[in-house]
Amino acid sequence: MSVKVSKEFRWEMGHRLPYHDTCRNLHGHSYRMVVEVEGAVDDTGMILDFGELSTLVKPIVERLDHSFMVDPSDESLSRFLCENGLKTTLVPFYSTAENIADWIVGQLEVSLFAREHITGVSVSVFETVHSCASASRRKGVEPKLSCKAE
Numbered sequence: 001m002s003v004k005v006s007k008e009f010r011w012e013m014g015h016r017l018p019y020h021d022t023c024r025n026l027h028g029h030s031y032r033m034v035v036e037v038e039g040a041v042d043d044t045g046m047i048l049d050f051g052e053l054s055t056l057v058k059p060i061v062e063r064l065d066h067s068f069m070v071d072p073s074d075e076s077l078s079r080f081l082c083e084n085g086l087k088t089t090l091v092p093f094y095s096t097a098e099n100i101a102d103w104i105v106g107q108l109e110v111s112l113f114a115r116e117h118i119t120g121v122s123v124s125v126f127e128t129v130h131s132c133a134s135a136s137r138r139k140g141v142e143p144k145l146s147c148k149a150e
């Protein structure tokens with residue numbers, strides 16, 4: 001029997017997309033994320049305790065919350081954030097919802113897939129109420145990025 005469990009997380013974060021007409025301006029989002037874990041239930045009737053899932057995800061969310069996500073290639077902004085001691089999340093990619101979802105699922109897969117009965121993990125990042133990008137990993141399968149936006 002393969003089933004899925006999911007849990008929702010939220011954080012506030014600033015970012016910008018330097019190449020984009022409107023999104024190049026400094027702005028932020030109230031991000032919402034749904035982490036979904038798939039697998040077989042164990043002897044306790046669970047795939048993964050919800051509390052354990054929170055324990056795995058919370059350090060990532062705490063790192064992101066009230067930070068500004070920036071790619072070091074955005075040099076002037078990276079320097080400004082650093083010189084002023086502002087909470088910054090440096091990432092080697094443009095901070096789109098797609099890239100954020102893929103980055104987070106990549107951080108979670110190692111610890112989740114260490115558990116024998118877990119077979120898949122999916123992360124959906126909502127940048128707005130209506131716009132979401134999802135990335136997923138299946139144990140033993142190449143990473144897959146799927147995007148749905150409205």
Ligand SMILES: [Zn+2]
Nearest residue numbers: 023027028029
């Ligand atoms: Zn944005």
